[in-house]
Amino acid sequence: MPSAPKQRQILVLLALHAGRVVTTQTFVEELWGDKPPRSFATTLQTYISQLRAKLAKAAGDASWARRLLSTRHSGYQMDARQCRTDVAEFGHLVQAGRRTAETGDPAATSRLLGDALALWRGPVLVDVPVGRILAADVAALEETRLGVLERRIEADLALRRHADLLGELAMLVMRNPMNENFSALQMTALYRSGRSGRALEEFRRIRAVLRDELGVEPGPRLQQLHRTILAGEPDAEPAWLGS
Template identity: 80%
Template structure:
């Protein structure tokens, strides 16, 4: 994202980063970083003081928690004021609301908002049957990630849930982008990426199905069947279950070697 004068540029899809007028404004204190990250993730929405307290201290807040939160907010505003060269502007960006605080969405940019925009556009392209646009848009969304979300911010219960939700969305977007690439017959180019994804997510049946599809299309039916055997063993050992219907149908289609019996994601 290009930095705009007068806006704070937040990057949350990776290490926490925030800049105003080309100056970093991320505090070094862990609790302030937690508060800033939670507020930035919810830009445009009020974050209740009680939510901030739960994030920072869990079930054991200090007696002076209200005053301490106010102090953290004042310190964040002071850092912003230095970068803005204006004592009043930080109150516009980081406003006090009834029982909480809110970052003005018009005065900041976040990579999470851009990620969501590209994902929505990619999903519309998929619904319109345009795999090339789907791959490009979803690939652009995934390129915004610089590592695990907020990897350098200590996470309480609230942030941990937010980060888990972001990661789950990222994996779903990645799966859909790969499906679009398979529809574009890019199966050979996907083998390395899919092999790595399956190694990192050994119980993810969808990634295994995509790897089996790419292997089969690349002329490696034996390796595709071996990929099925691996995930079947993992699921049995770890969860005591058999692979789901998608993997079972794909396995049978590969065994049959009959294009007419292949599932849609394999035959397309």
């Protein structure tokens, strides 16, 4: 990874969008926002040349660096076939996990989505300067991660691992106090673990938060789950939530 901040931004932007052309305008918006320098085109070309030189030095092959990072009519492109990233691997595992969910295989879904989530070792791009474009990419990746996490927990619930999920779900609800899906999953795990009173407490908590912060009631999923727990029905939600 280059040490210069803007070179790091450029490399990450190209890698996240590998296989697609990143336009000059996109680079300008990411690097300088509304205040680009007058010579932004020349400056960007210099950054790209310096980045290619660093890649060539690291690989010992200048021609490979030019193939990896090519110039296009409207910008630059990273060759996806020669650029392996943990983000791309995450995407492949998520797609595989979704396919197994569609076929009704919670064990495979839990394993694949768990492997995908294991690639996350902390906040996205924590050591890279982030402009407008990368900020949007980071937000999208985080939303995807949360969705994948929900799906993995659903698969684990289908495998009757509710007791093992209680600690993880308590932390997720604490960090995402208005996320109705996490609350529903926590209520389900609590109820199946014989803690119906605590499950009802969670419903009252999120109901109060949603009313105070947004002026709305919990959605249909939470409302139905609440009624199910009050009625003491044998199971709180369908056995396979991923289907």
